[in-house]
Amino acid sequence: MKRVYHVLLVAVFALAFVRCSGPAETNDPLPSWNEGEARQAITEFVKDVTTAGGKSFVPAAERIAVFDNDGTLWAEHPMYFQLLFALDRVKALAHAHPEWKQKQPFKAVLEGDVKTALAGGKHALLELVMATHSGLTKEEFAQIVKDWLATSKHPKTGRPYTEMVYQPMLELLAYLRANGFKTYITSGGGIEFMRPWAEKVYGIPPEQVIGSSIKTKFEMRDGMPVLVRLPEINFIDDKAGKPVAINQHIGRRPIAAFGNSDGDLQMLQWTAAGAGRRFCLYVHHTDAEREWAYDRESHIGRLDKGLDEAHEKGWTVVDMKNDWKVVFAFEKEMTAK
Amino acid sequence: MKRVYHVLLVAVFALAFVRCSGPAETNDPLPSWNEGEARQAITEFVKDVTTAGGKSFVPAAERIAVFDNDGTLWAEHPMYFQLLFALDRVKALAHAHPEWKQKQPFKAVLEGDVKTALAGGKHALLELVMATHSGLTKEEFAQIVKDWLATSKHPKTGRPYTEMVYQPMLELLAYLRANGFKTYITSGGGIEFMRPWAEKVYGIPPEQVIGSSIKTKFEMRDGMPVLVRLPEINFIDDKAGKPVAINQHIGRRPIAAFGNSDGDLQMLQWTAAGAGRRFCLYVHHTDAEREWAYDRESHIGRLDKGLDEAHEKGWTVVDMKNDWKVVFAFEKEMTAK
Numbered sequence: 001m002k003r004v005y006h007v008l009l010v011a012v013f014a015l016a017f018v019r020c021s022g023p024a025e026t027n028d029p030l031p032s033w034n035e036g037e038a039r040q041a042i043t044e045f046v047k048d049v050t051t052a053g054g055k056s057f058v059p060a061a062e063r064i065a066v067f068d069n070d071g072t073l074w075a076e077h078p079m080y081f082q083l084l085f086a087l088d089r090v091k092a093l094a095h096a097h098p099e100w101k102q103k104q105p106f107k108a109v110l111e112g113d114v115k116t117a118l119a120g121g122k123h124a125l126l127e128l129v130m131a132t133h134s135g136l137t138k139e140e141f142a143q144i145v146k147d148w149l150a151t152s153k154h155p156k157t158g159r160p161y162t163e164m165v166y167q168p169m170l171e172l173l174a175y176l177r178a179n180g181f182k183t184y185i186t187s188g189g190g191i192e193f194m195r196p197w198a199e200k201v202y203g204i205p206p207e208q209v210i211g212s213s214i215k216t217k218f219e220m221r222d223g224m225p226v227l228v229r230l231p232e233i234n235f236i237d238d239k240a241g242k243p244v245a246i247n248q249h250i251g252r253r254p255i256a257a258f259g260n261s262d263g264d265l266q267m268l269q270w271t272a273a274g275a276g277r278r279f280c281l282y283v284h285h286t287d288a289e290r291e292w293a294y295d296r297e298s299h300i301g302r303l304d305k306g307l308d309e310a311h312e313k314g315w316t317v318v319d320m321k322n323d324w325k326v327v328f329a330f331e332k333e334m335t336a337k
Numbered sequence: 338m339k340r341v342y343h344v345l346l347v348a349v350f351a352l353a354f355v356r357c358s359g360p361a362e363t364n365d366p367l368p369s370w371n372e373g374e375a376r377q378a379i380t381e382f383v384k385d386v387t388t389a390g391g392k393s394f395v396p397a398a399e400r401i402a403v404f405d406n407d408g409t410l411w412a413e414h415p416m417y418f419q420l421l422f423a424l425d426r427v428k429a430l431a432h433a434h435p436e437w438k439q440k441q442p443f444k445a446v447l448e449g450d451v452k453t454a455l456a457g458g459k460h461a462l463l464e465l466v467m468a469t470h471s472g473l474t475k476e477e478f479a480q481i482v483k484d485w486l487a488t489s490k491h492p493k494t495g496r497p498y499t500e501m502v503y504q505p506m507l508e509l510l511a512y513l514r515a516n517g518f519k520t521y522i523t524s525g526g527g528i529e530f531m532r533p534w535a536e537k538v539y540g541i542p543p544e545q546v547i548g549s550s551i552k553t554k555f556e557m558r559d560g561m562p563v564l565v566r567l568p569e570i571n572f573i574d575d576k577a578g579k580p581v582a583i584n585q586h587i588g589r590r591p592i593a594a595f596g597n598s599d600g601d602l603q604m605l606q607w608t609a610a611g612a613g614r615r616f617c618l619y620v621h622h623t624d625a626e627r628e629w630a631y632d633r634e635s636h637i638g639r640l641d642k643g644l645d646e647a648h649e650k651g652w653t654v655v656d657m658k659n660d661w662k663v664v665f666a667f668e669k670e671m672t673a674k
Contacts, residue, residue: 061542138584182544195588205398206588207519207544216584218577218603225606227584234585240555247475247553247564248571249586251532251543266555269562 029175032168032326038281039323041316042172045279046179049255056277060180064254066246066267067173069187069194069211071260071301072283073202074165075154077292079114079300081161082189083125085148087114089132097131106131126233133190134214134231141229142196149197159330162201167329169258169283173202181256186210186246188238188263192229210249212237242267255279261301265309272313280315282306287321290331366512369505369663375618376660378653379509382616383516386592393614397517401591403583403604404510406524406531406548408597408638409620410539411502412491414629416451416637418498419526420462422485424451426469434468443468463570470527471551471568478566479533486534496667499538504666506595506620510539513593521591523547523583525575525600529566547586549574579604592616598638602646609650617652619643624658627668 033039048056049063070076090100090109100106105124108117118124133141154164173183185194185204191211198204213234216227237245243266246254256279257264257271268280284303285294296304310317318324326332370376385393386400407413427437427446437443442461445454455461470478491501510520522531522541528548535541550571553564574582580603583591593616594601594608605617621640622631633641647654655661663669 064544191585191588207401207586209588213585216581218580218607225580225603225610227580227607243555243562243564244553248528248550249544251528251546266562270555270564273562
């Protein structure tokens, strides 16, 4: 009898051992990251701030990580996806605005001439956003965003925009959360444009989404209170605005910040300047085949000053081409076909 | 041998039973609440939204509860504590502002004539706040708030302001969190005035504090990035501003809202108007002995329209005198002495 127990015990331990020491891929929290400096810097940082008793330990409540969205979590070419949304909205709303046929930048959008439409620069862009993002309640706008994402496809890949997210960054978000981090988006994009899908796609709930916004107004409609979106800028969450918005929403300084452009530089500077162990990372778009290659000269997601400062200060720079095994999850499907 | 095991087993179960069915007070999550309508409404609501499979069940992620601060979580008489802070700051800063001796409302404050100082209404109030709350970095201001709270006493009770918190509301906050709620402050008071102590006093972390704010600016000081507080209003989180700020910060509609004045009415209306089970509660200041009694005619924390609407819509109204066994935790100490 004793012998039987002994054999059983050994069998159980053996099974447990096999389970724990199975193929490395199974347990790797960052399977889409190649071995290299970037990956190593991430895992070392996480180990440092989570090791109880270690000199760099950070309590879980203070493990705040902030992520830019466009170009950091999802793609931003051929142009910001929210701008593509605005252009589609102009077309959808045109029947109610006959005057747009004669009025720029709407006229050009309706004629399919995006270049002319955007030639008006920031002013034209604001006009497009205001005309297409305001006048609705919060809930109506959220529904329109969801409907658009459910039916629209990226012009180059033909994939839904919510599949144009970087697989290695999804793994990084999950890895940080598994280590007690609270992950936030802090994007130049619209806060209410991101909230309807950020939880499903990134695992980031609405209260952890920070972005640019237009003003809203509380009012009664037929005795029911609603929040109506106004055609007036509230806050631009870009450059020096990012640390301001992070402080307004979170009230504590992040210990880790992730971006891809000069628009994220102040956020990284502010994060880096806190006491204790800090981590700053730039995603550098170096892969013209699987994604796009751009940096210092790009109109979208320009990374120039930020790249210099990253090198100077020893921040981590991800070389997408060499550091990432996979950029988009759908690449695997394509290979499998 | 078998008998010994049996006896041991019975003993263990007996001990477990004693532990679970001990004195009722031990297990009551709301020991400072008398039996009555208010208490019952709270516990029924919590049971309804947390009962899996029930028709009013709400997933934990959506269990958002918002609390006003002044008059709801801590006292607000003889005047808002933040105003007392501002008056003390005027005195502390007077040496650097010789011009204040001739300039209202500062002159009156320095002469100890608060009534004259506040006779200038909202404008005078704003001048006092701007002069005393701006020009500092975020961290400097937080330290000043902490120092003030550590050394100042409430003029009536002689207690630190952080002891002027309502014991039944502390229990309510903890009870909601134990049931999966995320508790937020949404106050007309300053967001950066509350953040330095809200976690310690209420268990509410900085990212769950919403309040009024002045603008801040990101800038470099000797190569170090700082956020400097500017003498310019950013947002007043009161009345119709509360739902706007809640949406901006949280991005979802609360399912429970707690206030004490007409300044909270729109927050309660917006909360009540959502789909599914909702809970709105007004703290009614009815206890002139243990606290203060005021409502429709009060300049501070006026509750007039809100009281009518609460009765009309069947919201819960807490009668402080009759619903609360204890108002402040220090009352118990005083009785014990």
